[in-house]
Amino acid sequence: MEFYRSHVLICGGTGCHSSGSGEVMETFKSELAKHNLENEIKLVQTGCFGLCAVGPVVIVYPEGAFYSRVKDEDVSRIVTEHLLKGRIVTDLLYHDSVHEDEAIKSLNEVEFYKKQMRLALRNCGVIDPEKIEEYIAFDGYKALGKVLLEMTPEETINLIKASGLRGRGGAGFPAGLKWEFTAKAQGDKKYVCCNADEGDPGAFMDRSILEGDPHSVLEAMTIAGYAVGADQGYIYVRAEYPIAVKRLTIAIAQAREAGLLGRNIFGTDFSFDIELRLGAGAFVCGEETALMASIEGMRGEPRPRPPFPAVKGVFGKPTLLNNVETYANIPPILLNGPEWFQSIGTEKSKGTKVFALGGKINNTGLVEVPMGTTLREIIYEIGGGIPDNKEFKAAQTGGPSGGCIPAQHLDTPIDYDSLTQIGSMMGSGGLIVMDNENCMVDIARFFLDFTVDESCGKCPPCRIGTKRMLEILERITQGKGEEGDIEKLQELGRSIKSSALCGLGQTAPNPVLSTIQYFREEYEAHIRDKRCPAGVCQALLQIIIQAELCKGCGLCIKACPVDAISGERRSPHVIDQSKCIKCGACLEKCPFKAIVKG
């Protein structure tokens, strides 16, 4: 085996890729060649490191130097200074990765990583996802070998049951039970499917696992195939994720080549193969029965349950369906034992959960923490707080199915049950932080707009009910709200929740109900005072010049595209509200901050 004195790890996840890590990789290649270092320094394109906010990220080992926002032109300095002369380029390092005395912190000392525990993401940012050898070197396929050679299907299922692992897709159903139901179902043919249709806006952990560690999903699905008695697997992945599709395709080919997929795996009688199926842009296909209809090539419409997929799933056969993150947890559970997994997390939610931090937060990216970590720890310690020290207003979890959590619940330890109790839900783990400049009525309208657009139209409560809710919300945000609207929304929401056919409809009212619960006064301000306190809803906005601050410089008059501002020089100007189109151009131009939205 070749020996390299340094390893340069370049993040190839979607976040860093979008901010230019591909070009950085190419420049590294040519710079290393220029200095004849190709045989001494190994370049590795890995999956996501998690800290997307400061991408593209490059880590150089053995020092563990964490370079952030690396630009093309920085590469030659890193090569000539660091790799050639051994002098770390401190000014390019991530600010929190350097001690005051300029010594480098190891990654787990960095605030962002300190409280994290990476199980599902264990290999993301560590291995090259396009090389099966690197996965195997990190104990990859060891769990599969153990299961096939040393355990019966029943023992495997019992072990997963004992671990307490719950589905990471949102509902939190015990994974082992699902495996057991499918194993016990009668059928000449069974399927194992993976739900990689990560449609929740703001959630991208499944994508990162598929991009950074695709073999962990293949290995777990194969184990599941053995446990439930299936010989065919399908991964249903969003077509919006081209890098994930590419890496999965490579991984499947490599696993087949190595005899880890296909006939007689590990020389046993067990055979299993996996095929990819691409979605085509329909959020409802994340719902299990709709997903299975889509795998069959039909319209992705849900159907009533029972029968559950474990009894009657894809092509009418018993089917096990788990989410990507759930599968990623399976190999370590089998290798380390259920007691180990049980020791992490809270009483009813074991293990860790990956969250996608987004919105008004400094360290946007992916974090994995033990269940029971509080929102405050995630937002302020790991997430680095809110930009410009603005005040926290709410955290939105669970996407269009979840709710908004206000400041009073910042110290709630997060698990499946606590989130449901405070009116939100875990969902797939999107966590969007909002500050005082975000209007909660507008956010509720935003989510309803999403659900109305994505409703498949099969059942009336969802098709008609969510549309009516959206119409009321649109009226309110346009300043045409009426007394009684809030109560109407609540009543409609409750009846849709109890009567819609599938999970999409049953959870669609959550964003509205939770914002009414915690931010009712904001709804009332829109309805009664025709005012948007956050200054978001255009129709309710007024742009005002504060006379006491205005110096009468005339810049705003020039900036206004519709000539709505008038006034003598050196005396306060005024805006003609009937002409104003609320574009905000004057606001940006005013040097005295005399113009405000309100």
Add this chain to the structure above:
Amino acid sequence: MSTSILQDNKEKFAELQRIIDEYKDKEGPLMLILHKAQELFGCLPVEVQEYIAESLDIPLTDIYGVATFYSQFTLQPKGKYTIGVCMGTACYVKGAQAVLDELSKEIGIKPGETSEDFVFTLEATRCLGACGLAPVIMINDDVYGRLVPSDIKGIVDKYRGR
């Protein structure tokens, strides 16, 4: 079936037949074939749907049903550049609406429309998963992140007259 489109695109239909032959024995092949057909033709005009219906021996209504159910399948041809503005939550709370409005103004089309010269198609898309760079737009395969409305003109100009 109208013969003109068949004759004008003989090679493409021959390729489509090859795709159908490759996939037709798989379980539930329709979406696989539609994806490939759209890659080939740029969209799924009714003639293409009819051809697939006859080859697979399934009713045209079923194919039309699938082609119109999923947002990524399109029956109309698109512009040379498709601009997707991410309207995921993270982008939305960071001002994606203003970016979309600016694009709409700059190109002179509404979201969902294609410019008359077939250069641009403007779309409000679902979450692209690049939330760390919010707000994000994608022009074909190029990603632009951390945008403010004043960035838009410069970006669009790069694609004009290419």
